Amino acid sequence: MGLVVFYIFGAITLVAALGVVTTRNVVYAALFLLVSLAGVAGLFVVLFAEFLALVQLLIYGGAIIIVILFALMLTRSTEFSTTAAEHSRWPVAAVVSIGLFALLSAAAVGDSQTYNGTRRVGIDIKELGVGLFENWAVPFEVASVLLLVALIGAIVIGRTEPGQDGEGRAE
């Protein structure tokens, strides 16, 4: 049973990811990304990481995708661009990617003899909380500082100069 669910969510994720990387329309790509991330959330559930699944949906689906869509809105030069979505290097990129995939899969399969384990366990959310706030407290604090820095940085980089409108052209 678990295996079937896994395959379903896996397929969803991969197909959507394929859509992200092949479609010409940027907005479609963003939507495909949303689907793919949702698929990943489902995978997390299969792997007994429910809390993470929720976090995934909230953050990625709720925040990041929205931000990306806003950015798309603000950076459109024409409604539909006529130039190709890929650039001239794409065959090489494809080869390289497939090569890496082959390599990683082979490594995984090769290691499976040594590392096989089919036991799936999840964890108590209480454990997760304890781990996060006790053992990993320092990285937690650092992560919060990181977010602050990113916030300030984004504002500073992204703001318009006085005397310019949103497009960056002088008044």
Add this chain to the structure above:
Amino acid sequence: MTLELVDVQILAAALFCLGLYGVLARRSAVMILMSVELMLNAVNVNLVAFSAFRDISAVTGQVIVIFVITVAAAEVGLALAVIMRLFRARGSVNVDELDLMKG
């Protein structure tokens, strides 16, 4: 047949490589950013799988995933700010035109 670690690893690898293709082959900066998100997600899947299937502490894997998501979020924010700045300066986000480091 039950689910094994190998299966999840292969899935994660595929997701990662799809994201890699997107990073390397796409023209628009925003597309590249989205592909990077895919790669990060692949990593997360892998980590969760390790925490589920292995004897090591499961907490570690999931905590790391939390941090990855955090950092990814921060990174997206900054990256988009940069992209917007770039767009204002040049009028397009085509990375082919960003070759000032040529030679």
Add this chain to the structure above:
Amino acid sequence: MGIEEAWLIPTYGFIAFGVLAVFGRYLPVPGKYLSVGAIVLAFVTFWPVLFDFVSRGVGEHHLARKWFTAGDVSVGSGMIVDPLTIVMLALVTFVAMLVQIYSLGYMKHENNGREQDDPNITWYFAAHSLFTAAMLTLVLADNMLVLYLAWELVGLCSYLLIGFWWQRQSAVNAAKKAFITTRVGDVGLLIGILVLASETGTFDITQTIAYVTGDDYNQGVVTFSAFMIFLGAMGKSAQFPLHVWLPDAMEGPSPVSALIHAATMVTAGVFLVARLLPVFEAAPSAQLTVAIVGLVTAIVGATLALVVTDLKRILAYSTMSHLGFMMLTLGAGGYMAAVFHLLMHGVSKAMLFLSAGSIMHVMHEETDINKMGGLRHRMPVTALAFTVGALALSGIPPLAGFWSKDEMLLAIKDGLNPVFLVLFLVAVVLSALYMARAIYLVFYGELKPENRGVQEAPGIMSLPLLVLAILSVFAGFIIFPLGGGYEGIGNFLFTAEHHAHDLTIEALWTIVSIVLAVGGMALGIWLFKSQRASVDALRARFAPLHRLLINRYYMDALYQWIVDNVVLAAGRLVAFFDRRFVNDGGVNGVGYATVEAGKRLRVHVTGLFADYGIAMTGGVSLIVLYLWWRSS
């Protein structure tokens, strides 16, 4: 003050040089007096050393002192004070002193009717002081490295002084030629010293002599070293074929010629062979070579002296010839005779050069003897001195040269094949002949109209001349036992090692040598006084021979050819190699290759993000591959 203070003798000269070279400009008193003072001091210091030496019993005193040690070899800086040293010290200090006094008068030139010092006179005296100091060091040295050092220094001073009037291109060329030719010899000397020292483990002369007189020495090494060392002596003492520099060296001032090229520097080679005579005796083939070279040199010098017309060059070839005699004698094993002749020749030849200088000084630097003649009317003192010297060197008794020539004859007769003796006697006749020619053509005959205004040279120049003339007459008597413990020069020179050699006079040979000398003189006077016409006829009849002699046996042409076609060709080859391979290939090539490589590689830096990403991915894949392979 005694033997231990003998090191003071050269020191005065070094100090004078240092002061004059650095502060010469600023001295309140003209620097020339400082230099003369230094040499007078040196001469004065010599006497206590001599007395102490005699009172201690004549023998070898080796005052050793360590200088430095390098590995197994230790080099000393001590002194050897033995009869040979004493003789050389006496000669060098005395002649140098007289020459410097003479120079006070000689180095003045006419300038608007007044006589003024040569503008560079301070440097002249500085170089003189340095030379004397170096020569004295050479004579006192107890080990071969110090000797070589002094040897080179002496050569340097010769170069400086020959080229003293550097405004003259001929002087510059002569100085270069002298230095380069003696340098060729010096290479041999260095090789010989090093080979010998590497075999014996020491540079010390006393130990080296002990080694070759012992039972167990490496014949091959000793012979090779002896040849090499003789090469150095050949260079310095103008032996054939390294003699070509000596006639040209006459470009230097006459006092320089008198000191360096008659009495001291050129005798350094003879001194060296004499000092190391046991080494040569342990290598008979080398010693025979010394004799042969000496003989050839004597004959070549004498024949060339017969045809040249430049007064100083006549004297130069005469010096060369007499040095040949000395070498020949040493080759025969005649240590005493050679050193004795060295002394006598030094005195007389120095005086001859100084006389030539006097003549040149009053005749405005004229040296062609065909333009002279009848000068005895105008320059009686100089004429007298010159005649005395010439007669002495020709071997007319009872002048100095006669005694030494006699001893040389005996040594050659006893030590070598009769062929040597015969050729030696031929050379004796020739030497009388060219001396007669010189005397006659310069001082006798008609006084030419243009020379009417010639006057005797200034007193300060004539005084040293007279002193040396007196010596030339009486110095030969030191061969006799003079009482007070002095048993004659033969005995004096032979104590401790070497072979004792009492004075011998074999009546027959003495008469032979007198006859030859007088006969040669008479022949010369007859030829040049009365039969001028027949001289020209002789010249015409032996025209090819005459041409050969005038061209100095074509030695200079030969050397020039070697330099042009061998030395310079090799240089061009090396330069080509350097330019093409080292410079263009190695140095420029590396730079060029780097730039080209950079240009080729720069193509990959496209500035495009995707390219970098692909490359990174490829690299990461390789690393993963490697790690996976390692872990499996």
